[in-house]
Amino acid sequence: MSRSYNFSAGPAVLPEEVLEQAREEMLDWQGSGMSVMEMSHRGKDFMSIAAQAETDLRELMSIPANYKVLFAQGGASSQFAMVPLNLLQGRKGADYINTGSWSKKAIAEAQRFCEVNIAGATPKGEFSVPAAETLQLSADAAYLHYTPNETIQGIEFPYVPDSGDVPLAADFSSTILSRPIDVSRYGVIYAGAQKNIGPAGLTVVIIREDLIAEPMAGTPAMFNYGTLTGADSMYNTPPTYAWYIAGLVFQWLKRRGGLDAVAVVNERKVRALYTAIDQSDFYNNPVDPTCRSWMNVPFTLADAELDATFLAEAKDAGLVTLKGHRSVGGMRASIYNAMPEEGVQALIDFMAEFEKKYG
Ligand SMILES: *Cc1c(COP(=O)(O)O)cnc(C)c1O
Secondary structure (H helix, E strand, O other), X not given: OOOOEEOOOOOOOOOHHHHHHHHHOOOOOOOOOOOHHXXXXXXXXXXXXXXXXXXXXXXXXXXXXXXXXEEXXXXXXXXXXXXXXXXXXXXXXXXXXXXXXXXXXXXXXXXXXXXXXXXXXXXXXXXXXXXXXXXXXXXXXXXXXXXXXXXXXXXXXXXXXXXOXXXXXEEOOOOOOOOOOOHHHOOEEEEEOOOOOOOOOOEEEEEEHXXXXXXXXXXXXXXXXXXXXXXXXXXXXXXXXXXXXHHHHHHHHHHOOHHHHHHHHHHHHHHHHHHHHHOOOOEEOOOOHHHEOOOEEEEEEOOHHHHHHHHHHHHHOXXXXXXXXXXXXXXXXXXXXXXXXXXXXXXXXXXXHHHHHHO
């Protein structure tokens, strides 16, 4: 067996320990005589797996008691609709910050349901976030939505927008669990699991209880936060196996010392990689240094003609899925929690070798 260092933006690398434990338990979960995949979601075995996962996530993120946690389906993309459907509460509009590709998708979806006020935006062609003091919030917005980490552009907010009494909704898909956050600043936090939590198919939603109310008329039951929270994420059959793997990831994070400890490692990883890029004339990262992502690092080569060679030789060196998003070009190294420091170092060493050879 030979595992590569996988820099995919998502679905992404999972911790090897987690995969090994899943393999151990694949045919017979803890003497139950069956795989987790085969269990009834209402049976006591799966219920214990589900409850433990929620307990561990609450502990890791210090989620206050007045927040519900959902293990849902439909991806972050469904949340683009669920947030307006549930949070508008009769109001006409909502504020959105537009910092890149995922913000744009969230905005496009919200525009089906309400007026969207752009409270702040990244200027075209730039890789930055608007300064906190420049945000133009509207007085009667139902909520403020933003994308803390733009997975494609590789930009991350260095601050939490201050929305006052207006609930703050955030698409944390690609940066959840990368470091501690203050959950109490948010009304709704959501994340597709396939970046930093677990397998695709699971969506984690953390929502303040008082925001769960009758949604817009005509909202399907599956898009109603109240339906899902009222049934403890089991209104329909939940993504049981993905939930189980997410639970193993949460335990792995706890064994590593929780999010404070994870943040220290992540910071070392990003510092090493950005330093390598900045110290070279051959590689370039376009992002304003004050808002560079901890999780997704896009970079270009001085000569784009070398992109294909770079990717081919990287693959031979066991470094895969480094191709940048088609909208940005170049390379992108996603270095989520599960990417070990050795993987980042292997990439840095390879980049130096490549530059020596072709630079
Ligand atoms: C990947 C991603 C999405 C899309 O998630 P799905 O689960 O595929 O719907 C949305 N927002 C961000 C920030 C992402 O990284």
